[in-house]
Amino acid sequence: MAYVLQSQKKIRQFFIEIGELSYFGMRYFKEALKPPWEFRELLRQCYHMGNRSLVLVGVTGFIIGLVLTLQTRPTLQEFGAVSWMPNMVGISIVREIGPVITALICAGRIASGIGAELGSMRVTEQIDAMEVSGTNPFKYLVVTRITATMLMLPLLVIFGDMIALFGSALVENLKGDVSFQLYFNTVFDALEFGDLIPATIKSFFFGFTIGLVGCYKGYYSKKGTAGVGIAANTAVVTASLLLFVVDFIAVFVSGIFFEL
């Protein structure tokens, strides 16, 4: 009986959280469209989120490209289809692997960072101090961070994709004696707008999800300093899970508009 009651409580809490998160998202759009806009803080956040994630995204992309090519090569060789490697790697990276891996890395780095930063600001009354000084903290802290993640994630995905393709081309160049020019020509011949556009649009939504969850968890952080850790941790877990849900919806919707 106790187990049933506990489960009921958890389910109810889950739906309450979804409701609050949705309300938080709607408030973002309401506040984002209303002046004054905090351009200075937005630029600062873009720099923090974009520039400081470049190395991590680049290194991960490079390794993904290398590993994917190394792991797939023997199988393609078996079927005499090694010349299809650039097409296969190009399409899989641009359509799915690049956006999802980059978004997951950013969920770990950005969502946890936002969750911890806003959580600590909440606990140390910095958000209250902002409000008392006549600043709308939601606009200054939340709107700028969500917008920055939305703007930066597609750029990071494109950057990560390029590095991953370079990693793959390097393996092909060393193992298969394929020139970089031939490799990239084949990749770009294989890619269509139907591959690029949905992936880029999807990245905007990934960015929105990461920013939204990070800000929500941090902004409503409770339980003192322990709450800061909880906010950072749950921000990563929730954002990562939601990314897969968003990905599934994006693949489903883009399947309607673009023939996959």
Add this chain to the structure above:
Amino acid sequence: MEKQDYISEQIDSLDQREPVIEIRDLHKSFGDNHVLNGFSMTLYKGENLVVMGKSGSGKSVMVKCLVGLIQPDSGFLSVMGKEIKTLDRKTLDALRSDIGFLFQGSALYDSMTVRENLEFPMRRHKEKLGNIRDTTPMVLEALENVGLAHTVDLMPSELSGGMKRRVALARTLILKPKIILYDEPTSGLDPITSKEIIQLMGRVQKKYGTSSLIITHDVDCARVISERMVLLVEGKNYVEGSYTELSKSTDPRVEAFFKK
């Protein structure tokens, strides 16, 4: 004139002074926890009023209700003749520029330097300051008032607890507020630093002629700074009077505050 006679004279003349803060029958609950149960008080122009109470007695909640950070369940709250509940965001923000708030933990913005911390409220209230372009003289003047002009380019993490509190006071003073709300100004500080902060509060009051509402449970702070005191017990104002009057009280609840 004896100090006691002077204080009694001051209290007699209070009724003729202009009230700047009026609280009547304030109620606030968090779930089943009734924090404020009909608290009432008046702060007069130029007065130093100390509100004392045990931890968790609702002092901070009361002061946060005054600046609109917490919405009370019921009661009348008026600051400089304006009823807080009826104000829209813009009017409330304008009113907040006349109220300085010194937070318990200083609440300096971690990601900004001391200069940026002081400039932050100035950017929000440009009209009040006459659209000044160069903020440096004002920032330095505010820091000189608290004896910390040399810290202008330091980060809050590089300051000691006492220095943080003084910088926070400088930030509070930068907009030349008419009322200053002090939330536990000496908590967490050593006795010497506490004494310095108390003296600083006195100097600020004399220099700017502000009205001060001081929330504390520090008897020494109350003794030095208060013209009048209100004791908050179980969410209500239990007793009111000068420090001398209350310190001589034989009521066990009042005595408990003054026992060393």
